[in-house]
Amino acid sequence: MKKVVLGNGEKYAFDNVYRGRPTGDEPRPYPYSVSSRRVSKKVSDTLKVAEKLPKDATPDDEIVTAVTLHPSFLAKSYYPTSLLKDYSLKSLGSKEVFVKPEAAVNKEQQQRPVSTSVYYLAGKKTSFERLLSDIEKNTISEQSSIDLGKIEDLTLFSSEQKIKKHTESGIHTYEVVLHLKNSDTKKINDFINYISNLNGTISKDKIRYVGDLAFCFVKIDDQQILDLASFSFVRVVRIAPKINLFNSSFQDGDISSSSHINLKDQITYKNSDLKDLGDANVAVFDGGLFYNKLTSPSLRYFDLTGSSDNDSEIFTHGELVTSAIMYGTIDELSSDNHEIINVDHYKVYCEEDEDDIGLVDVLDRICSVLENKNYKIANISLGPEVPAPDDEPNLWTSTLDKIAGDGSILLVIAAGNTGGILKNSPQDYDLARIQPPADMLNGLSIGAANSNADIWERANYSSVGPGRRPGYVKPDALFFGGDDEPTGDKLRLLGLYDFEEKLKFGTSYAAPLVTRLAARLDNMTLGKMNVATLRALLIHSTESTSDKKGCGWGRITDNIENYIFCDDNTVTVIYQGTLTKSSGVRAAIPCPESLKISKTKIDLAATLCFYTEVDHKHPVSYSRAGIEVTFRPHSEKFKINKETGKMALEANTRTLFNKENILGNEQNLRKDAHKWETCYKVDDVFQASTINDPALDIKYLTRDEGHALTSKEMASLPILNYSLVITLRTRKNTNLYDEILNEYDLLQPISINITPDVTV
Template structure:
């Protein structure tokens, strides 16, 4: 079992701090953390409900410390010295005590069963796992933790953040991400070493690639502490600020942002849309994909839902039946005053999994074609000419994988490109849902696929872009934001 960074020396910090006043939170979704529990002697009872399964008979202070600090990270985020008042929570949270001091099974099947029993009830839209078997993934076999939880998440009812592990300093494949963060239907979170702009992957944070499909792992990184800048978190058990580090804290920090996006918006966002928004706003800053995935994740929900001055962000979410085609219009407005148009697109969906065939682990995928100009039609063609948008070379290294079209089975793909304004005329994405059964090329009836697409349209230098998009596309709905005023 993995916890926080195994060799870190925890520090109790004497900084002055205060907990925000409790306010009633009325979200229509529930959040759960699977961990070591929180105990009864703490001051977070208004925000936290602890659930203890019947077969968890005893605990240990280290388990309660870990669970309570993971829970605190979700509620408040990291502590800032210049801001003594902790950040306000976006939601309440349940914490399920899945760890017991008497668990002796090295494969942790008892822990997995407790998690499975809760997920089967489908009560939670957001969950966090800062635990799991401490071993690197193997391409040839799908670990039981991965296969069991992935299957429970494949219908898209739940967004799960999973810590990728803290063995990134080991040699070779021993540093790879750890189960169950290799799931295709989860959000695998690594750690960055600082909150400043000069961030790097934290040395202990495990690295990718993941299994194919799911090759981009972690999905992203967010601050998790390091020797040069500890992750300062409120400890409910000691009622103090402690300094620590580990992906155990970056995962609930990312969940705080994701659930916060849902909390401050008035639109019924699906879990794949929330994942797409997080990936869409990740910033890789030229760093290696295997180390940081899609990049540094946003640190606040507000930064996810805000546009740049010359930008409009459009959210598409819907459902596709097997072999169904969909044409998604990209509303590049007429009359924009610029030379260059920057388009960024992020597709995400939940996939049916098939753990019996690791090489063909998912049974559903998207075939995506970009058509930039409706007037450019080759002789004899029925539709406008296609143009490359998503570059598979950024995901796969070997020619064999490129030939196999493995990228079509990825559950998340993101890319940005710059176009001369004159080359774009009513651009569209043509999307087809294709499927396979038990590792083969054909499939019978599969469940409809829930997809999400985030498109950023940035007309470089034209600050009227957002208004033009809205005026020329009356079917688009604005997503209203709930203001959170802080004194």
């Protein structure tokens, strides 16, 4: 008999008291006698360079400096607050850099460049002149003098640092990101006039704001790019992206419609049997459909482009993406439990958009729907054709991450089809990386596996990671998307109009098949699973692989029963909890008395997912919230301090939710990088005799612009919803499921559409 996954795990999560760790001495790589000389010279040199800038490049006489902190000062408490306050400097943003400091305080810093942050600090020239004067006269405040010792480097934020190189010369359209918000009208106009003086043109109607960033599109000769970038508030200059839907198609012309006439009969019968459908829970954003050819009551069509396109690949792409969600593959149609998913299809891309600067209109159309919060799940199988940047904001990613940050919608996004570059040009790895917005922190990016069989690997064409930091493990997972090799298996999809078989491959189709799976899972659980839980369950199901850069957490299983059913020796528990205090909660892992004395090994798998607001200006601190998880397997085992003889206040921990298990052995990642990831999976194996009332301490982490919150802000933290999925499996027969259900009476099988052979 099938046994249903258990819910209500959060009822065994109780407020925790976090005792913290003793604070160590603050590092002092540069004492004031040294830092005053170092910083004084750097400020002086910066002012000399700034004097050479054109006056109209420094509106209101403001300049922007790049201030790099010593790697020892990554902790939020080391943010140079006093220096900024005393000299009226404003932090515009930051990014991660790797430096080998002049004064190393440990072996790692001596041996190689290590991670730190560069902050972009804006201020009037007179503010920096006053700082220089105070240093030279030794009238700087004590706290600001301490902040000077945290500075590794200070320079003008130069044009060369802002430009992303490209090889073509001539006039091009560039995407320019400014550290300006919607209310900075004067400075925006100053920039427009500045571009005009350089004989460039700016598309005023295409300027978009995300938080404190403005995304602009400038047409200008590449010979003027250095001058363009010298405008103080420019963050980055890069070539404007285009869109590409069509590098993912394969059609076998030998397949005739007559050989699949029975498919039309099957679909017609299924459609006639549909009852009241209600509103669709799934939105698709793609190319168009031929509305007059649509026959299914499960599909509604909305054209947001107002265009009159001719028959083109735009329609084929949109047709098959939506078909994949509604019907799945042709192999699924014969299944007894085949389900047709209700879909609202939005045409957001048309032929005219091939000339859409920065694809702004396409993004606007998507946002106009998503901002109404009418859908729980949405699929995006298009986007800018450009590798996802590590260190700079992207318009598509920033905009969609902001919308999805409240955890109200599961955005499933195709990772891209540029992975084939690696086959012939492995040195061009960056060009093969995932395409925005697949690098979203608050989205589920899907690459393609080359097979549905037991033996599989990443499809050659599927774009690879890593993603952002945080958001490092991208794509999140793979799903069978067809093989591009001539003899490889292709996806067998169903045409919406002719009901013929279409053979295809591409992440554009792998993603909607995962969207379909999420919608089926949502339907089967009566809509009671929140978005974070749906995402966690999908990742929890993955068949793991060591290739996280290519495959993410692995290949998602297409067997929906694996998500919601257990056997006698396996139990899966879902926790849909909330965190309101930084100390977080202690969540019990169910462990019946009989298990503690059994002689068996236990396999544990745990997947955590949450959604967070993002900080677009600070890619290195992109997620505003994080979670630190500590595994305590035995409640009665404590360490004894050898020097004092005192027993530790908390039970022993076991390494599980650490950086290496979550992100792998990547040296370039910060030590706490894993704590800011929003979705990850870990697993472990141990003897049953080593556990007793095991628990997870789940601590709430926060940051603002990369630095710590004030005590007042900490006292009124926004609620952070998290979803945790834990599976325990014993390698011997133990009747684990029933034992847990008997001893933990608050745990209950989740509500599902019940079939006769299911135990609840």
